[in-house]
Amino acid sequence: MATKNKTNETEVSVTDFIESYVENEQKKADTYRLVELMQEWSGFEPRMWGPTIIGFGSYHYKYASGHEGDAPILGFSPRKPEFSLYVYSPTEESQELVKDFGKFKMGKACIYVKKLSDINIDILEKLARISIAYTNEHYECGCRIK
Numbered sequence: 001m002a003t004k005n006k007t008n009e010t011e012v013s014v015t016d017f018i019e020s021y022v023e024n025e026q027k028k029a030d031t032y033r034l035v036e037l038m039q040e041w042s043g044f045e046p047r048m049w050g051p052t053i054i055g056f057g058s059y060h061y062k063y064a065s066g067h068e069g070d071a072p073i074l075g076f077s078p079r080k081p082e083f084s085l086y087v088y089s090p091t092e093e094s095q096e097l098v099k100d101f102g103k104f105k106m107g108k109a110c111i112y113v114k115k116l117s118d119i120n121i122d123i124l125e126k127l128a129r130i131s132i133a134y135t136n137e138h139y140e141c142g143c144r145i146k
Contacts, residue, residue, distance in 0.1 A: 007050035031078045059139040085111040089134035
């Protein structure tokens with residue numbers, strides 16, 4: 001039996017979330033900047049996904065195991081120790097770009113950064129746009145390139 005995704009889009013206000021969750025003023029400024037950038041790059045309004053992820057757009061995935069669900073096309077979470085950026089796709093170009101990205105750690109499906117000043121925003125944009133194109137090509141989504 002297919003399992004249901006635990007992280008779903010919610011009706012919580014992104015601004016209310018940021019104001020109540022992000023305590024550090026620099027992290028708050030970086031959070032609002034990421035919202036602005038990802039909205040521009042994706043063409044989608046920010047929406048909350050689960051309790052702490054700010055996402056842009058959505059796509060539907062289905063794994064061979066039968067697990068399926070919806071996820072944001074781009075997104076991030078301003079977690080206390082670091083930002084979790086959901087902008088990476090498994091492409092050769094992405095692998096090359098992260099070499100000059102700046103100070104970060106790589107997770108299985110996301111990039112962890114402490115603050116925006118630690119990374120190259122131009123490369124972040126390229127990674128985000130590659131991710132949008134990858135999602136557009138491989139999944140059912142509302143992210144058709146305009």
